[in-house]
Amino acid sequence: MVNLAEEILRNADTRPEHIAMWSGGNSLSYRELREEVFRTRAVLTGLGAGEGSVLGFGMRDTRQVTIAMLAAWHMGATCNLLDFRLKDEDLQAAVKMFKHTLIVTDRPANLPDGIGMIAQDWTARLAASAPTPAPAANPRAPAMAAVTSGTTGTPAGFETTHEALFARSNSWEGSRISEAYEHYLCMSPIAFGATFGWITNVLRAGGTITCFPPVARPSDVFDVVARQGITGTMMVPTVLRDLIAHARQTGRRLRNERGPIWLVTTGAAITEQELRDVHDLLSPRIIQIYAASPVGPICTMFTEEMDERMKTVGTPARGVIVEIVDENGRAQPQGTIGRIRVLTPGRATNMRGRDGNSGGDHFDGDWYYPGDLGVFDGSGYLTLAGRATEVIIRGGVNVYPQEIEATVLTFAGVREAAAVGFPDKRAGEEIAVFAVTEDGITAESLLAQCRTAFPADKRPSRAVIVSSMPLNANGKIVRGRLRRQLMEARADAK
Known part of the structure; x- marks a missing residue:
């Protein structure tokens, strides 16, 4: 099996002076990228990491994290990309799940003795180290360890092999989007799965x-x-x-x-x-x-x-x-x-x-x-x-939130919409629609439009106008918060 970092670093032989990354006005060629990966691998080795180690990186600096990730892969370790905004309890949960050898974060974190390091100390160690060329390890350990955000249920951990990452990269119709890989603008934290995937694809392509x-x-x-x-x-x-x-x-x-x-x-x-x-x-x-x-x-x-x-x-x-x-x-x-x-x-x-x-x-x-x-x-x-x-079962009929939302979004003045179910003694569940609207749109006028747009068994009985929707880091509406908001308002009204 090919080590994914090894394949990426081959660009240092085929296009050594081509720019791999721009960050903060500074460039890094593929030749320099390989040197930085070797430097980082030497630091990791000095800290006791090796094949099979789980290494966590939770820094804001995408370039620094990318280099650390490649170094972890190159030495046969498993990389855990952590959102730099995680709280200590989230980091502790990750450690409990994956048994890290090292976690580097921007700020001091309350972690088990010996595994935590702040980015300032990490940078100092890199500055004092020399790049030490070494052969890429046979990737027997997983390439990545990750924890889901929890928006799809209880947060869960999983691992992804080098082979699986190759398969994901190959699932793209590369010939159709090769131009997108030439110069990619990265605006999201690398801890997000989609961001990490695109960074990997661009570097594989020598972009x-x-x-x-x-x-x-x-x-x-x-x-x-x-x-x-x-x-x-x-x-x-x-x-x-x-x-x-x-x-x-x-x-x-x-x-x-x-x-x-x-x-x-x-x-x-x-x-x-x-x-x-x-x-x-x-x-x-x-x-x-x-x-x-x-x-x-x-x-x-x-x-x-x-x-x-x-x-x-x-x-x-x-x-x-x-x-x-x-x-x-x-x-x-x-x-x-x-x-x-x-x-x-x-x-x-x-x-x-x-x-x-x-x-x-x-x-x-x-x-x-x-x-x-x-x-x-x-x-x-x-x-x-x-x-x-999130299926709403109203009077024995399955109502899918997206079909409600798609119709409400056609109403004049509605910019965003989210439908949720809430308990009802007679129907089992009733339907509420939350909406971000232009000035002048009221909950009453929204319900009036619903009465003409929906059949009786799919018609919302409550409408709530909000200034914004609660979103997670990926931009997804957190419907649970809307449901709790509705239930709390009903409780206060009793």
């Missing part, structure tokens, strides 16, 4: 990565795309919305000297109107990705497919099998909503803290269940119908 602050102003994003000759970037919907607003005000587009860049959307559902806005106001070259951390890409959709199928998430990625099944694992006919399951050589292994009864994503044999519901159309395009745990 360039420009690291950019995740909280940059929209105008700065447009500036760096034009100035640096960016060819591709990936953004979650929350960032896209800010860029759309800026583009609408200024008329600017995400383009370099050659034309529009590739824009990848992932992390959370994007509405049909938002997708049209991305196409019309930011760039017509779009890749929409439906993915999950334990398996990587599940479905993809490219610009030319979107006119007729903007409500879908595309077709299965290359080498990935997607099925719709019932609760007993029986395949469902086309047009029937059911549980999504995925079979892919990019699957993670050793998932822990999760099973099929936990209400979240899980493995059952070789199949991965992301916890989502979906339906295939006659052309093999998948439409998501919500989370299996």
Whole structure:
């Protein structure tokens, strides 16, 4: 089996002076990247790490973390990328799960003796060390260890092999998006699965990565795309919305000297109107990705497919099998909503803290269940119908939040919508819709539109106007918070 770091560092032989990374105005060629990986590997060895060690990196500096990750892979260790914003209890839970040899963080953390180090000390050790060339280890240990965010159920740990990461990278239709790999703008923390995946793909392809602050102003994003000759970037919907607003005000587009860049959307559902806005106001070259951390890409959709199928998430990625099944694992006919399951050589292994009864994503044999519901159309395009745990059962009828939301989003003045269920003695559950709206839209006027838009068994009985939706780091709406908000308001009213 080939070591993934070894393959990436081969670029130091074939294109040594080509820029691998830009960060803070400083460049790093592939030759220099290899030197820094050897330097970092020497430091890790001096700290007692080796083949099979689990090494955690939770720093803000994407370039520094990328080098550390490659060094861990090169020596045959397992890398655990940690969000730099994690609290001590989250870090402690990760240590309990994976038994780290070392964790490097930006700030001091309350960790077991001997395994914690702050980034300042880490940087000092690197400065005092020399790059020591060494052969790449045979990757017997997993390449990655990770913990899910918990938005799909109780947080779970899993491991991913070098072989599985190769399979995920190969699932992309590389010939169609090779230009996106030439110069990639990284705006999200590398601890996010999608960000890590794109960084790996770009470095495998010998491209360039420009690291950019995740909280940059929209105008700065447009500036760096034009100035640096960016060819591709990936953004979650929350960032896209800010860029759309800026583009609408200024008329600017995400383009370099050659034309529009590739824009990848992932992390959370994007509405049909938002997708049209991305196409019309930011760039017509779009890749929409439906993915999950334990398996990587599940479905993809490219610009030319979107006119007729903007409500879908595309077709299965290359080498990935997607099925719709019932609760007993029986395949469902086309047009029937059911549980999504995925079979892919990019699957993670050793998932822990999760099973099929936990209400979240899980493995059952070789199949991965992301916890989502979906339906295939006659052309093999998948439409998501919500989370299996979020189906609203009203009077014995299954109501899928996304079908409610899709209709409410067509109402004039509604910018965002989320539907949740809440207990009701007569119907079992009732439907509430939360909405972010323009001025002048009231809960009463929203319910009035619902009365004409929905049949009685799917009609929301409550409407709540909010200034913003509660979102997780990936831009996904946290429906549990909305449900709690509603229940607390009902309790206060009694």
